[in-house]
Amino acid sequence: MKYSEKDIEFANQILTRRNELDNGLVEAWMSDPEHVEMLREFVAIREEYTNWNFEVVKGEERERLHQAISRKKKRQLVTRWSVAASVVLCVALSVLYLWNDSYWAFEQKFPQQVNLTQHKMANVELILADGKRVLLDGSGQQIQDHGVSGIKDDSLQGLTYVQAKALDKNVTEVLYNTLKVPTGGFYQLELSDGTRVWLNAESELRFPVQFGVGKREVYLRGEAYFDVRKDTSRRFVVHLRESNVTVLGTSFNVKAYGDEDYIYTTLVEGQVRFTSEKEHEEVTLRPGMQSVLNLKSGKTELKEVEVEQFTAWRQGRFVFPSTTLGDLMCQLKRWYDIDVVYLAPEAKGYEFRGAINRDMDLKNVLAIVEKTSNVIFDINGRTIKVTIKSK
Structure with a gap:
C-alpha cells in the first residue's frame, strides 16, 4: 500500500506532537481505515527499531552470514545457508531502508497479499466477568463490565484497562476478564497497572480488570510477550500449566501451548524466576536466557538463546x-x-x-x-x- 507524502507527514505529527493538533482534523483524518493502518505500522516499526544502531546491526548481520556460509559443510547445506542468508539479509536491508528513507516505504516491509492489520484482528474476543462476549476490532469502543467503566478497545494500543474504574467504590470483588486470540491472529493488551501484553495466535489470557493490593496474577494459555510495569510492592506472576513465572518489572516471552510438551520462557531484559510446580524446581533467568520445562519429566533446562527467534512474532x-x-x-x-x-x-x-x-x-x-x-x-x-x- 502506498501513502502520500502529506499523509505520512500528518501521521508523524500525530505520533510526535499530538497535543498541538486540532482534534477535529485528527478525528477526520483517522476516519479513513487506511490512515489508521498507517499509524499502526509507524508504531510497530518505532517500537522495534528505536534503540538500534543501524550501521552496527548491518555490519554484524553481514559478518554473521558470511561466517555461516563459509563453514565447511556438505554442498547441500551450504546451498541452504546461502538462500536463507539472502532472505535474512534482504529483511535487514529493507528495514534499514524503511527507517532512513523519508517516505517510509511500508510496501517493502509488508509486500504480500494478506493485510496483516485486518488479519490479526479477526474474531479476537473478550469474555467479561458476567460471561458476556465482545468482539474486538480496534474501533475505539468503550466497554463496561459489571460496574467497571473505562475499558477501551483502542485503535493503536489495543485493549487497555489503565483508565478502568469501579462505579461503586465499595465493591471490593476482583473481577476477571479473558482475552482470546484465534488462529491467525494476535492482539495487544494494556493491564490496569500499565503492564503491556502481546498475545500470539491461539492464545488466551485471564486477568483482573483491576489489580488488588496483593500479587498481580494472570493466567496464560498459549504464547505471550510481557512488558511488566515495575512495582516492588507487588510481584507479577504468570500462571502456566504446572508452572509459573514471577517478576517485579521486566520484558519476557512465554510459550505454553496446550498441544506441546514443553514450556519456554525467554528473558529479554530484567530478571524472572521460573518455577516448576511438579518438581518444585526454581531457576532464575538473566537476559538472553531461556528456561525449557519438559512437562512429561517435570525437569527444567536452562540455556542461552537468540532472543529474537522467540519474540519476532510480535513485530509480524x-x-x-x-x-x-x-x-x-x-x-x-x-x-x-x-x-x-x-x-x-x-x-x-x-x-x-x-x-x-x-x-x-x-x-x-x-x-x-x-x-x-x-x-x-x-x-x-x-x-x-x-x-x-x-x-
Missing part, C-alpha cells in the same frame, strides 16, 4: 536461526489455520534457517521453505502434505 515476523521443520510447520499451522500431514515422518527433524514476514501468502512461505530444505509441499485446500525430494 517468523525468525528461524535454527529450527526443525516440525516446529516451523507447527508455527505456520497456528497462523495460517492449516492441517499438516507428513508422508515422510523423518522430515520433521530437518533443519531450517531463515526469516519470513507473517503477512506473506502461504504459498510464497512454503516456496521459500522448499528452496532451503529437502522437502516438497503438496497443497490441497487447508491440508499440506509433506514429502521428501527424490535424489
Whole structure:
C-alpha cells in the first residue's frame, strides 16, 4: 500500500506532537481505515527499531552470514545457508531502508497479499466477568463490565484497562476478564497497572480488570510477550500449566501451548524466576536466557538463546536461526489455520534457517521453505502434505 507524502507527514505529527493538533482534523483524518493502518505500522516499526544502531546491526548481520556460509559443510547445506542468508539479509536491508528513507516505504516491509492489520484482528474476543462476549476490532469502543467503566478497545494500543474504574467504590470483588486470540491472529493488551501484553495466535489470557493490593496474577494459555510495569510492592506472576513465572518489572516471552510438551520462557531484559510446580524446581533467568520445562519429566533446562527467534512474532515476523521443520510447520499451522500431514515422518527433524514476514501468502512461505530444505509441499485446500525430494 502506498501513502502520500502529506499523509505520512500528518501521521508523524500525530505520533510526535499530538497535543498541538486540532482534534477535529485528527478525528477526520483517522476516519479513513487506511490512515489508521498507517499509524499502526509507524508504531510497530518505532517500537522495534528505536534503540538500534543501524550501521552496527548491518555490519554484524553481514559478518554473521558470511561466517555461516563459509563453514565447511556438505554442498547441500551450504546451498541452504546461502538462500536463507539472502532472505535474512534482504529483511535487514529493507528495514534499514524503511527507517532512513523519508517516505517510509511500508510496501517493502509488508509486500504480500494478506493485510496483516485486518488479519490479526479477526474474531479476537473478550469474555467479561458476567460471561458476556465482545468482539474486538480496534474501533475505539468503550466497554463496561459489571460496574467497571473505562475499558477501551483502542485503535493503536489495543485493549487497555489503565483508565478502568469501579462505579461503586465499595465493591471490593476482583473481577476477571479473558482475552482470546484465534488462529491467525494476535492482539495487544494494556493491564490496569500499565503492564503491556502481546498475545500470539491461539492464545488466551485471564486477568483482573483491576489489580488488588496483593500479587498481580494472570493466567496464560498459549504464547505471550510481557512488558511488566515495575512495582516492588507487588510481584507479577504468570500462571502456566504446572508452572509459573514471577517478576517485579521486566520484558519476557512465554510459550505454553496446550498441544506441546514443553514450556519456554525467554528473558529479554530484567530478571524472572521460573518455577516448576511438579518438581518444585526454581531457576532464575538473566537476559538472553531461556528456561525449557519438559512437562512429561517435570525437569527444567536452562540455556542461552537468540532472543529474537522467540519474540519476532510480535513485530509480524517468523525468525528461524535454527529450527526443525516440525516446529516451523507447527508455527505456520497456528497462523495460517492449516492441517499438516507428513508422508515422510523423518522430515520433521530437518533443519531450517531463515526469516519470513507473517503477512506473506502461504504459498510464497512454503516456496521459500522448499528452496532451503529437502522437502516438497503438496497443497490441497487447508491440508499440506509433506514429502521428501527424490535424489
